[in-house]
Amino acid sequence: MDFTERTEPFALFNEWLSEAEASEPNDPNAVALASVDPSGMPNVRMVLLKGHDERGFVFYTNFESTKGHELLASMKAAMGFHWKSLRRQIRIRGPLERVSDEEADAYYNSRHPQSRLGAWASDQSRPLTSRQELVDKLRAAEEKYGNENIPRPPHWSGLRIIPETIEFWKDGEFRLHDRIVFSRDSSSETGWSTQRLNP
Numbered sequence: 652m653d654f655t656e657r658t659e660p661f662a663l664f665n666e667w668l669s670e671a672e673a674s675e676p677n678d679p680n681a682v683a684l685a686s687v688d689p690s691g692m693p694n695v696r697m698v699l700l701k702g703h704d705e706r707g708f709v710f711y712t713n714f715e716s717t718k719g720h721e722l723l724a725s726m727k728a729a730m731g732f733h734w735k736s737l738r739r740q741i742r743i744r745g746p747l748e749r750v751s752d753e754e755a756d757a758y759y760n761s762r763h764p765q766s767r768l769g770a771w772a773s774d775q776s777r778p779l780t781s782r783q784e785l786v787d788k789l790r791a792a793e794e795k796y797g798n799e800n801i802p803r804p805p806h807w808s809g810l811r812i813i814p815e816t817i818e819f820w821k822d823g824e825f826r827l828h829d830r831i832v833f834s835r836d837s838s839s840e841t842g843w844s845t846q847r848l849n850p
């Protein structure tokens with residue numbers, strides 16, 4: 652079945668991400684994440700998708716970073732995947748929720764000890780005088796916490812985009828691309844309505 656005939660987005664997302672995992676040179680889960688600042692000025696940066704299921708799409712970050720402040724103020728976000736190897740794009744928009752402490756702990760504890768210490772060492776997005784300052788802060792965190800049982804910083808956690816729309820785009824010849832957008836629709840059997848869009 653052609654993807655534009657699908658009636659439910661999550662299985663299709665899983666299939667496209669699996670194909671990207673097989674074909675991308677690195678980081679198939681890298682995704683552009685958009686926020687807005689309080690003046691309405693957009694902002695965007697890459698993050699790694701670290702969880703996805705029918706509840707939504709999860710990434711982790713420092714809640715005191717620029718993105719942390721912007722996202723927690725609006726509790727809304729958009730994300731865009733682009734897989735060059737597949738010539739495909741997926742766009743997701745919706746409100747945010749914080750992941751539970753248990754979920755954040757489970758992911759944090761799965762990370763390499765140096766990455767866990769890095770979450771303590773980096774005041775993400777704030778000015779840094781020198782690389783050495785960061786190295787010194789990493790050493791200080793290592794002395795304080797050792798290399799095991801490093802607690803998750805209270806300002807480091809995950810956010811989940813609860814999708815209201817998910818759009819799938821596939822490159823077509825002569826720019827005649829295929830696009831299909833899924834929108835939440837409680838009156839539909841699948842919970843989603845679909846609409847094909849002009850490329």
Ligand SMILES: Cc1cc2nc3c(=O)[nH]c(=O)nc-3n(C[C@H](O)[C@H](O)[C@H](O)COP(=O)(O)O)c2cc1C
Pocket residue numbers: 678681694695696697698699700710711712713716717718719775776
């Ligand atoms: C491929 C890639 C993946 C990244 N993944 C993350 C991530 O999962 N979480 C994160 O906080 N920053 C990640 N970063 C760094 C962000 O792009 C960004 O530089 C940083 O989070 C600060 O953004 P901010 O100042 O808007 O808060 C990643 C960068 C790249 C290029």
